[in-house]
Amino acid sequence: MKADEEISQRFKIIVAYDGRPFSGWQSQPGGNTVQDILLKALQSFCPSISTVQGSGRTDAGVSADGQVAHFDAAPGWRMDAVSWRKALNSKLPAAIRILDAETVSPDFHARFSAEAKTYRYRIFTGEVLPPLVHGLVWHQSRVDDFEALLEAASLFVGTHDFRVFSAKRHDGHDEDRDTVRTIYSTKLVQQSDCECEIEFVGNGFLYKMVRFLIGASVEVVIRKREAFEIQDRLKSGIAFEKAPFCGPSDGLRLVNVRYPDSITP
Amino acid sequence: MKADEEISQRFKIIVAYDGRPFSGWQSQPGGNTVQDILLKALQSFCPSISTVQGSGRTDAGVSADGQVAHFDAAPGWRMDAVSWRKALNSKLPAAIRILDAETVSPDFHARFSAEAKTYRYRIFTGEVLPPLVHGLVWHQSRVDDFEALLEAASLFVGTHDFRVFSAKRHDGHDEDRDTVRTIYSTKLVQQSDCECEIEFVGNGFLYKMVRFLIGASVEVVIRKREAFEIQDRLKSGIAFEKAPFCGPSDGLRLVNVRYPDSITP
Numbered sequence: 001m002k003a004d005e006e007i008s009q010r011f012k013i014i015v016a017y018d019g020r021p022f023s024g025w026q027s028q029p030g031g032n033t034v035q036d037i038l039l040k041a042l043q044s045f046c047p048s049i050s051t052v053q054g055s056g057r058t059d060a061g062v063s064a065d066g067q068v069a070h071f072d073a074a075p076g077w078r079m080d081a082v083s084w085r086k087a088l089n090s091k092l093p094a095a096i097r098i099l100d101a102e103t104v105s106p107d108f109h110a111r112f113s114a115e116a117k118t119y120r121y122r123i124f125t126g127e128v129l130p131p132l133v134h135g136l137v138w139h140q141s142r143v144d145d146f147e148a149l150l151e152a153a154s155l156f157v158g159t160h161d162f163r164v165f166s167a168k169r170h171d172g173h174d175e176d177r178d179t180v181r182t183i184y185s186t187k188l189v190q191q192s193d194c195e196c197e198i199e200f201v202g203n204g205f206l207y208k209m210v211r212f213l214i215g216a217s218v219e220v221v222i223r224k225r226e227a228f229e230i231q232d233r234l235k236s237g238i239a240f241e242k243a244p245f246c247g248p249s250d251g252l253r254l255v256n257v258r259y260p261d262s263i264t265p
Numbered sequence: 266m267k268a269d270e271e272i273s274q275r276f277k278i279i280v281a282y283d284g285r286p287f288s289g290w291q292s293q294p295g296g297n298t299v300q301d302i303l304l305k306a307l308q309s310f311c312p313s314i315s316t317v318q319g320s321g322r323t324d325a326g327v328s329a330d331g332q333v334a335h336f337d338a339a340p341g342w343r344m345d346a347v348s349w350r351k352a353l354n355s356k357l358p359a360a361i362r363i364l365d366a367e368t369v370s371p372d373f374h375a376r377f378s379a380e381a382k383t384y385r386y387r388i389f390t391g392e393v394l395p396p397l398v399h400g401l402v403w404h405q406s407r408v409d410d411f412e413a414l415l416e417a418a419s420l421f422v423g424t425h426d427f428r429v430f431s432a433k434r435h436d437g438h439d440e441d442r443d444t445v446r447t448i449y450s451t452k453l454v455q456q457s458d459c460e461c462e463i464e465f466v467g468n469g470f471l472y473k474m475v476r477f478l479i480g481a482s483v484e485v486v487i488r489k490r491e492a493f494e495i496q497d498r499l500k501s502g503i504a505f506e507k508a509p510f511c512g513p514s515d516g517l518r519l520v521n522v523r524y525p526d527s528i529t530p
Contacts, residue, residue: 018396063397085393094399128350131283132328134359136397 061249126194166206215245326514391459431471480510
């Protein structure tokens with residue numbers, strides 16, 4: 001046996017999922033999470049794999065085009081990245097797909113190496129919701145100006161304490177006690193007269209944060225809240241008397257996780 | 266009671282559905298068809314409604330952006346078109362939506378007045394199928410040239426006997442014994458490098474006909490069949506030794522049904 005077979009090989013995978021049938025990313029005692037199903041598929045090939053680490057959680061109902069995760073195959077396990085992708089896709093339900101797999105150095109960590117994440121929040125404003133987008137959009141027929149929605153969302157760009165735009169986790173794993181985050185940019189992706197996506201790129205997002213950001217932005221557009229109030233709370237960190245809307249998980253999608261060029265592979 | 270209340274009012278509705286959860290349009294003893302569910306919703310408001318007539322059937326798994334149907338409300342039944350739309354949407358599952366409703370003359374017939382139908386068939390050619398389009402596309406990674414696919418599909422434009430590009434119904438209701446149909450046009454709608462839709466507009470389509478047309482077109486692109494063979498059979502009507510591919514119902518969508526301007530008030 002060659003010496004380099006003694007070292008376990010780390011793989012980075014890009015995972016896409018339809019969030020609708022699952023209870024979110026993060027493993028739960030009840031199962032039916034993307035992480036649980038993925039770990040089971042990994043273990044069906046390589047039983048010694050004990051964990052698959054994602055870039056972060058996504059809530060129940062949230063979909064992903066490009067969640068990133070890593071896992072370590074057992075030392076000497078002879079399966080290359082393409083084989084892992086194909087093998088996993090043969091085991092996983094169609095609602096979870098491995099889009100890509102590559103070998104990475106043991107320094108790569110899906111969560112701690114992440115530099116930026118891109119989320120998109122999709123809003124449908126027509127009167128009747130088309131069946132094919134049910135569960136994938138926030139149906140908000142009161143929003144009538146996408147440019148104004150982008151303008152409101154852009155209030156959040158910069159480094160702020162986002163405590164009042166987040167929720168506390170109820171499972172005791174509130175790892176986000178440091179509530180300062182940076183939003184790098186926002187963007188409007190218009191798809192039709194009555195459908196758009198607002199994109200948020202940031203260095204990290206607190207629990208339910210994107211849903212509060214879009215909720216507060218919608219409130220500004222429908223004149224339920226003034227823009228200056230948002231700016232004020234971003235500075236002061238003082239809680240709102242009435243918490244902003246929390247957009248439903250339906251419209252949210254993790255599009256991309258960015259890592260430093262130097263770290264992969 | 267006024268005299269005109271004695272006459273039943275005919276309504277035309279535009280129906281969109283996600284075909285995945287249903288056993289097609291046409292009523293079946295087992296239920297779970299779009300027509301059955303729609304009739305039940307209609308009867309929950311107006312019990313005397315005995316039928317809702319569609320422009321034609323769609324197979325199990327086929328979706329619709331704009332199926333058209335008509336029904337007759339009981340004489341004197343005071344519900345206008347907008348109220349019908351809202352009432353039906355409040356009863357129907359989210360996978361079936363009434364996009365529009367209007368009153369029409371009793372001469373309007375969703376099936377017999379139809380002038381043209383537009384179907385689109387969606388093909389995904391990338392290696393890994395994104396979860397969010399699962400059940401909505403034909404995953405055909407061997408297709409590598411969308412222009413060539415359109416060219417093959419365009420062989421069908423014109424008036425032909427499409428018998429060898431259709432299937433017999435097994436329920437004894439083979440109403441399509443006249444197998445001559447006209448395809449008015451085809452169109453390529455490209456959505457990305459690895460996804461396209463081929464559109465067929467025609468005066469009517471036989472059972473599984475669009476699925477055979479796209480199947481045969483794919484065969485031409487992947488060099489499983491020569492174009493001249495298709496042209497020959499369209500002229501001669503002689504059965505193929507080996508029937509063409511029948512594309513899965515997954516990729517098919519009824520986009521639109523057109524009626525003469527004169528007939529809809």
